[in-house]
Amino acid sequence: MKTTRVIIVAVGGQGNLLASKVLGEAALSADIPIRMSEIHGMAQRGGVVESAIVFGDAQSTIISNGEADVLVGFEPSETLRALNKCNADTLVITNLSPLMPFTVNIGKGVYPDLKQLQDLIGAKTRKLIAFNAAELAKQAGNVMAVNMVLLGALIRTQTVPLTADQVKTVIQTKTKKAFTEVNLNAFELGFSAAAQ
Amino acid sequence: MHKLLSDQVGEKLLLLGNEAIARGAIEGGVAFTSTYPGTPSSEISLNFFQMSQESDLYFEYSTNEKVALETAAAAANCGLRSMAVMKHVGLNVAADALMTLAYVGIKGGMVVLTADDPYMFSSQNEQDNRYYGKLSGLPVLEPSSVEEAKDLVPYAFDISEQLQEPVIIRTTTRINHSTAVVTLGPMRPRTVKGDFKKDPLNLVTVPAVSRKLHVKLLEHIQQAQGLSEKSHLNFTEGDGAWGIICNGVSHAYVKDAVKDLNIAGKVKILRIGFSHPMPTSLVKEFLKDCEKVLVVEEGEPYMEEAVKAFAQEDGNTVEIRGKGETLFSRLYEFDPGMVRERIAAYFGIPYSRPAAVDVSDAPEVPARPPTLCAGCSHRATYHAVKKAVEGMETVYPTDIGCYTLGVLPPLSMADFLLCMGSSTGTAGGFSKATNRKVISFIGDSTFFHSGIPGLINAIFNNHDLTLVILDNGTTAMTGHQPHPGVDMGLLQLNGYGRLSIENVVKGLGVPFVVKIKPYRVNKSIEAIREAVNFKGVSVVISEEMCVLYAKSLGLAKGKPFRVTEKCKNHRDCLSIACPAFFVWDGKVNIDPDQCTGCAVCAQICPENAILPVKTEKASA
Numbered sequence: 001m002k003t004t005r006v007i008i009v010a011v012g013g014q015g016n017l018l019a020s021k022v023l024g025e026a027a028l029s030a031d032i033p034i035r036m037s038e039i040h041g042m043a044q045r046g047g048v049v050e051s052a053i054v055f056g057d058a059q060s061t062i063i064s065n066g067e068a069d070v071l072v073g074f075e076p077s078e079t080l081r082a083l084n085k086c087n088a089d090t091l092v093i094t095n096l097s098p099l100m101p102f103t104v105n106i107g108k109g110v111y112p113d114l115k116q117l118q119d120l121i122g123a124k125t126r127k128l129i130a131f132n133a134a135e136l137a138k139q140a141g142n143v144m145a146v147n148m149v150l151l152g153a154l155i156r157t158q159t160v161p162l163t164a165d166q167v168k169t170v171i172q173t174k175t176k177k178a179f180t181e182v183n184l185n186a187f188e189l190g191f192s193a194a195a196q
Numbered sequence: 197m198h199k200l201l202s203d204q205v206g207e208k209l210l211l212l213g214n215e216a217i218a219r220g221a222i223e224g225g226v227a228f229t230s231t232y233p234g235t236p237s238s239e240i241s242l243n244f245f246q247m248s249q250e251s252d253l254y255f256e257y258s259t260n261e262k263v264a265l266e267t268a269a270a271a272a273n274c275g276l277r278s279m280a281v282m283k284h285v286g287l288n289v290a291a292d293a294l295m296t297l298a299y300v301g302i303k304g305g306m307v308v309l310t311a312d313d314p315y316m317f318s319s320q321n322e323q324d325n326r327y328y329g330k331l332s333g334l335p336v337l338e339p340s341s342v343e344e345a346k347d348l349v350p351y352a353f354d355i356s357e358q359l360q361e362p363v364i365i366r367t368t369t370r371i372n373h374s375t376a377v378v379t380l381g382p383m384r385p386r387t388v389k390g391d392f393k394k395d396p397l398n399l400v401t402v403p404a405v406s407r408k409l410h411v412k413l414l415e416h417i418q419q420a421q422g423l424s425e426k427s428h429l430n431f432t433e434g435d436g437a438w439g440i441i442c443n444g445v446s447h448a449y450v451k452d453a454v455k456d457l458n459i460a461g462k463v464k465i466l467r468i469g470f471s472h473p474m475p476t477s478l479v480k481e482f483l484k485d486c487e488k489v490l491v492v493e494e495g496e497p498y499m500e501e502a503v504k505a506f507a508q509e510d511g512n513t514v515e516i517r518g519k520g521e522t523l524f525s526r527l528y529e530f531d532p533g534m535v536r537e538r539i540a541a542y543f544g545i546p547y548s549r550p551a552a553v554d555v556s557d558a559p560e561v562p563a564r565p566p567t568l569c570a571g572c573s574h575r576a577t578y579h580a581v582k583k584a585v586e587g588m589e590t591v592y593p594t595d596i597g598c599y600t601l602g603v604l605p606p607l608s609m610a611d612f613l614l615c616m617g618s619s620t621g622t623a624g625g626f627s628k629a630t631n632r633k634v635i636s637f638i639g640d641s642t643f644f645h646s647g648i649p650g651l652i653n654a655i656f657n658n659h660d661l662t663l664v665i666l667d668n669g670t671t672a673m674t675g676h677q678p679h680p681g682v683d684m685g686l687l688q689l690n691g692y693g694r695l696s697i698e699n700v701v702k703g704l705g706v707p708f709v710v711k712i713k714p715y716r717v718n719k720s721i722e723a724i725r726e727a728v729n730f731k732g733v734s735v736v737i738s739e740e741m742c743v744l745y746a747k748s749l750g751l752a753k754g755k756p757f758r759v760t761e762k763c764k765n766h767r768d769c770l771s772i773a774c775p776a777f778f779v780w781d782g783k784v785n786i787d788p789d790q791c792t793g794c795a796v797c798a799q800i801c802p803e804n805a806i807l808p809v810k811t812e813k814a815s816a
Contacts, residue, residue: 011564020375024210028377034210035342037374039317045566045601046775059341059448061374064533066552081561087550101564105778106770109562116559124553 001033003056004160005063008150009082010049010074011099015147018175019072020051022151025170026162027055037061046102048078055161070159071125072150074133075099080117083124090125093153093194095146097134129153129194136189142179145186152190164191198247202380211378213342213371214239217309220349222247224305225384226279228271229255230264232645233674234283235318236372237311241281242675249689252388257671257678260616260645261286265293265308272306272362273399274390277353284312284325285615289646291328296401297362298332299409301416304390305353306362308334313369314494314529320596320615322528324495325366329472333413335420336364336472337429340447342376344469348429350384355423359416364472368494370445370529421473429469430478436462438543439486439514441479441503443468446492449535456536457545474502480510490542491518494530517542565604570776571754571792573740574599574666576714578609579772579796581635581664584724589632595619595647597639598673598742599666606773609637616642620650624659633728634661640697641671641679648700654733655705662727662734667697668742676745686749701735708734715740717799743792754793755808759784762805769797769806 006023010016020036027034035058038051052063065084071092073079079094086092096114103109122128133153137145148171155164164187171183199209200219211219218240221229229248231241241255248255254271258264261282268278282290287310294308310328313319329336337352339345345367352363397405424430434454440463442450447467454463466482468474483489483506491500500518507516517523523538524530533549540547568575578599594600594610595618603610612622619636627634638647643665654661671677678684684692701709708730712720720738727734746752759769767784770777774797776790786797788809798806 012566021210024375028208028210033377035374035376037370039369039373045569045598046564047566048564058532059451060532061342061370061376061445061448062531064531066550067533077561078564080558083555083558084552086553088553089550090553100778101562102567102773102775103564104562105775106773107779110560111562112559120558 001056003054003058004069005067006053006055006070006072006154006160007063007068007082007085008051008053008072008074009078011078012045012047012049014074015144016049016051016074019147019151020053022167022170022174023053023160023162025174026166029170030162030166032161033057035059035061048081050082070154070157072154074146074150076114076117077101077112079121080112083121086125088125091127091157091159092121092125093129093150093157094121095133095150096130097132129157131193133190136193137186140186140189141182145179145182148183148186149190149193152187153194156191156194198243198250200243201247201251203383205380205382207380208377209380210375211342212239213345213367213374215243216342216346216378217349217367218243218247219378219380220346221279221307223346223381223383224350224353225277225386226353227254227276227386227388228268228278229253229281230258230267231281232258232261232264232286233671233677234286234311235674236313236369237281237283237309238674238677239372240309252386254388259680261290262293265290265297268306269293269297269302269362271390272302272304273300274392275304276387276390277305279307279309281309282311283319284310284323285319285321286310287325287328289616294328295332298334299401299406299413300399301360301412302356302362303360304387305356307349307352307356307365308362309365309367311367311369311372312495315369317369320613322495324498326471326498327496329364333417334361334364334472335359335423335470336366338366338444338469338471339371340444340467340469342371342374343378345371346378358423359420361416361420368444368529417473421476424470424473424475425477427470427475430467430475432464432466432482434460434464436464437485437487438463439466439482439489440492440539441466441468441482441489441499442492443471443499444494446494446530446535449530449532450492450539452532453536453539457540457547459543459545463543468499471499474499476506479503479506480512483507483510483512483514486514488515488543489517490539491516492524492535493518496526566601567604567773567775568598568601569743570774570790571743571794572598573668573714573738573743573794574602575607575772575774576717576740576794576796577664577666577720577738578602578607579800580712580714580717580720580724581609583721584728585633585635591626591630591632591634593619593622593626593634593636595638595642597642599637599639602637606771617646617650620647620663621653623661623663624650624654624657627659627661635728636661636663638663638665640665640667640669640681643697644680644695648704651701651706651733652704659733660731662736664736664738665697667737667739668745670742670745672742672745676742676748697737701737706733706735708732709737711737711739713740714738715794715796717796752792756786756788756791756793757795757798757806758786758788758809760805760807762803764803764805766802768800768802772796772800
């Protein structure tokens with residue numbers, strides 16, 4: 001089976017690990033080989049959380065620089081920071097709603113210009129899908145559902161060997177009951193957004 | 197029911213490496229488990245903790261790794277299958293017990309799990325704990341995948357009982373924190389009560405006994421050597437004139453590289469999963485018809501040196517390489533692309549890596565370092581200490597926990613750190629060696645772990661220092677595990693004792709002890725000033741529950757604050773680096789979603805411009 005390597009980057013608290021878990025459970029139910037790894041030691045302290053998800057027959061659970069087939073960024077500056085994971089053939093999906101790093105908040109850094117960021121990523125990779133996932137998550141009922149919006153977008157691109165139904169079933173059975181409806185709405189909104 | 201207690205043999209679960217290890221222990225009939233938490237091992241013990249609440253599995257959060265190993269060693273000497281879990285540096289703490297436990301041995305199977313952290317994602321060093329196998333004489337097993345991590349544990353228990361010695365399982369972060377699909381196996385029934393048979397001439401390590409026991413240990417190493425030679429964990433795959441010897445996660449990278457480079461017919465792989473003792477004959481046999489050999493291992497050249505020595509014994513002059521400038525580094529962790537590239541270079545295979553995008557023209561991305569949480573009481577304590585010692589020449593020895601994040605500016609409240617508990621010991625040295633005022637910081641859990649002996653030392657040797665104990669009521673950094681000072685009633689758990697840090701400190705005879713509530717800024721500054729001016733050993737206990745822990749327990753009561761029009765932009769509030777603050781349009785603001793209402797900034801503001809959101813509304 002073809003190997004597909006997906007990197008998800010996020011800021012602690014954005015639900016990156018749940019998104020990976022949904023992909024993992026969906027792959028398990030579809031009998032598709034999957035391996036994942038995560039670095040989340042400081043997730044609760046506002047640090048960066050990175051997950052690697054490898055579909056297919058590879059044994060490795062991490063993804064080297066330049067070797068991601070897909071990069072999903074939950075936060076635009078983190079997408080840019082992870083750009084070294086990409087090559088000219090990588091598909092990039094990013095949320096455009098910034099979460100200011102504390103360093104910027106206190107005037108010790110400059111947040112990159114979003115237009116420049118998109119032009120740059122778009123020029124260097126195969127394709128960039130960029131939209132305000134936080135806005136769509138709010139529409140779905142909870143700004144915390146950014147992870148599900150981006151999951152929807154990822155599935156729509158057909159870059160990973162999972163169908164929307166497989167993922168939605170996992171959202172229904174494995175995410176918290178109180179959030180199931182919001183999560184499914186968010187998934188659908190992200191799924192539609194990636195089509196445009 | 198806890199998912200890892202499932203009796204559905206053959207069921208497939210998506211498990212984190214650490215969950216797989218915990219399940220492996222259950223399948224191996226583990227009855228007694230103990231730990232001191234530490235990344236990347238912590239989720240193993242978290243799962244034991246949870247399972248112990250709904251089964252007859254015994255689990256304890258021990259006060260440190262040495263005690264964890266000792267309790268487990270005693271249980272194993274009563275015939276129970278036991279397991280002590282710790283991060284790599286935790287084994288340094290437990291090493292004293294481990295070295296002589298190897299002499300004494302065990303009756304029930306015992307596993308010591310040590311989780312190494314190449315690249316130091318969450319650690320102070322990246323020592324390679326395979327050497328503990330050599331040092332102690334104990335067997336070392338290393339998994340290469342999440343699935344294998346589970347299967348390794350029952351096997352470790354079996355050979356432990358066969359050899360009557362504890363077995364070390366050594367993992368790395370990328371095993372502990374990787375996830376894969378694991379198939380559940382049958383669970384061996386647990387024996388939860390054993391018996392201790394008195395046998396002082398074999399169990400009390402006075403010199404005359406130990407001289408005999410060392411002989412026995414050497415015999416056991418010999419037997420372990422035989423097991424290693426035949427173990428299914430040491431195997432050869434593929435065929436060819438090129439040889440690759442690898443272990444742990446490197447095996448996955450090597451296998452992927454062989455596939456990606458299309459060299460399956462040219463290379464054979466020797467995977468070492470039973471790495472102490474090394475399988476001498478197996479390695480020698482493997483080397484015999486190799487043209488050249490590459491050893492792929494993260495960390496130190498542990499296998500490489502052994503393999504070269506074996507070749508020498510056989511008079512085999514085949515080229516063997518591993519660590520070196522153009523090959524592999526002793527630093528950090530490996531990755532698949534790097535291993536693929538080095539294999540291609542060493543064996544002369546034409547290959548160039550796909551180019552990563554050139555990011556040289558990308559705008560600089562602002563750093564996002566982990567910070568103390570909004571409302572964290574450590575920030576308040578640091579502010580109070582800074583104010584109390586204004587104008588003094590200071591040294592701040594620190595310790596291991598969330599508060600170590602205070603090293604970053606603008607707080608800059610950490611000057612020296614070695615290991616758990618080092619704040620108290622090093623403080624004494626700084627106080628004697630300099631004329632500076634020494635103020636050490638240590639967390640509550642770390643204080644119980646290994647801070648107390650340094651404090652005792654300071655009292656006896658009459659050092660001049662102030663120890664600030666940051667008591668937030670939990671082991672926060674590793675995920676809010678209990679420690680001996682924690683109120684277990686808050687977790688609805690009964691049957692635990694509880695130690696008061698104040699009583700401990702006073703009981704040791706510290707001549708000046710003061711407790712502060714760090715959110716009360718001025719009172720805290722006053723109290724700290726007095727402690728700092730005291731000549732001799734003084735202790736400040738700063739008591740306030742971790743904000744994240746309080747939130748998880750439903751005990752967070754604070755209401756958010758806001759910056760009002762009275763603000764004159766002094767920006768004193770920014771000096772405490774609370775992430776709830778942001779500057780927008782030249783003005784300071786507070787994010788109400790992040791603010792926990794600790795009110796420290798409100799007390800710092802010279803204009804009293806920071807007020808509770810509610811009051812503001814009421815007055816409007």
